[in-house]
Amino acid sequence: MERIHIVAATNDSYAKHLAVMLTSLFENKKSKNPVTIHVIDGELSDDKKRRLTNSVKRFQAEIRFLKVDKSLYEAVKVRYHLSKETYYRISIPALLGQHINKAVYLDCDLIVKEDIANLWNISVHDFELGAVQIPGHVDRYKELSIPEHMGYFNAGVLLLNLRKWRANHTSDKVLRYIRDNQKKLKYMDQDALNAVLKGKWKKLDRRWNYQVHRHRHQNFKPAIIHYTATVKPWSGNPRFKEEYVHYLRKTIW
Template sequence: KEEATFQGPARTCAVTHVLKEMEPVVLALASNEHYFPGLYCAVASALSYLDSTREVDLKVLDGGLSPESRSTLSRLIERFGECVRLEFVTVDPSVFSKATLGPGKSHMTYCRTLLPQLLNVPRLIYLDCDVLVFRDLAKLFDLELPPGKVLAAVPDSETPILRDDSRAIAATMSLPADGRYFNAGVVLLNLDELRKQNFTKQSLEFFRDWKGHYRFWDQSAINFLLHDRIAELPEHWNRAAWRFDEQDDNSLDCVLHYTRSAPWLGGIPGPAQVLFERFAADAGSPVNRQIAAFKKSRRQQFFRNVLAPFRALAFPVVSLFYKVTGQKEKCAGYQKAARYWLDYILKTPRRRRVHHRRAREIQGMKFRFAAFSP
């Protein structure tokens, strides 16, 4: 046995890292056709960086993949040999018709709450499709959750506490408004325990009862329903792409999560976007920059930069207005936004220099594509 740790806000909880060479690593992802380019790259990276001696059971929740996309993914899996087994699990997102629409104007993101009912396995790792994996997921899969915990995740980089999702839900459920909030893009799940707790049924009720109040779809249900039962993982298991963009170098050894924009649909210009496009090209699924969504995203980024000076000037005035009228929360919000845009403008020259250097370095990177070797 090896000792590993889960990091917590107040203390570090020791857990046992048990080597389970004979147990297959179970990975699950959910996708429709809109997200297939991300699914392909997430799977290619996860399998390329996973311990080659481990068997893998890959479960893809299929919410509308085309026959061509299913065939493309199957051919990718074949290149990794018999140690990787692929199963498509058909799901019907319409079961979430009473929930708020999620990313891509669909209910696909909610499907991870169905995992305890769909898959008869004791535990698994769930990955969003907008990730690139540069770390061995077998090490995450082998972690034993501490007593009383049913899943492990990384704290959210942009929504740190429960009230940032919904103050009303936290109050009604008697949860601390400043309770820790986790990102559900990479999670280690104990499905046996979630089944015992009827998590899927509770989630469906949550989506129905709180429609219009929660901000982050199934992630909201996970955080509110499972509060105090989530173990904290180190940040390298789910690093936001914007944090990678803020680095001075291209060091990886992490799971990179594109939380703000799908990189195959335009993304956000920067090192993380360059990295995704370079990886996708090497993996055999290059990003199509000619599609309408990609061009629209680039236009939006252009106007975002054009409007930055106006926002930096206008937001302090708006903040002052709300201060005079006694609206403290809105005043604080616009003050924060004003500081962000001022900082964004002041750092632009250096950011561009660093990003150009890092982009050149990324073009020379060598990825670990064992399955793609001749």
């Protein structure tokens, strides 16, 4: 049975929220696929590593902590509520073993409500990645030279075709775009990913990245709830806050 590879990036501040996300993922996983969690380490303390390890141990999952080459991201711009760790997803193809050809990247500020294997099993064979388009008005098309019909995706949930990324040197292209277009980047690496991968990504159903501050659909059951924007369930009262609290109570935090 195929092993599922999940990747996240965190620092000490977000370690608790990562534990909540992973708890929700495993609580709702029904498939028998084994899972490896790859955590890109933003200078995590030994205590936070221990807590994260214990968080997944009860689900018989494997967790690995990965060190990124931080020199690649020394001069990057950081805005809004985001941290430098958000850029680390660009390095995933290099950080994971060459034998791993597919991975799911997940932000820490989300809750997984459906079996993650259902996302994993979506084919992205002909694409660099699968992602969910941001609904409604997006003001990035003109600035990034993206035709509107191609869409603009939120980078918090990515189904990555690592084989294609490595073959096409995609990480290098994204990093080069970031270096050369600092003034254009409003949403940092998300802008760069969209600019470089225009026309090369597969549009996934919106339920795989239900962006709380943008969606207002009633009676809709998201597979992944993403607490986008600055209002988070641990500091405010966004929609679906109760989901975060529910899984928080199941963690060692």
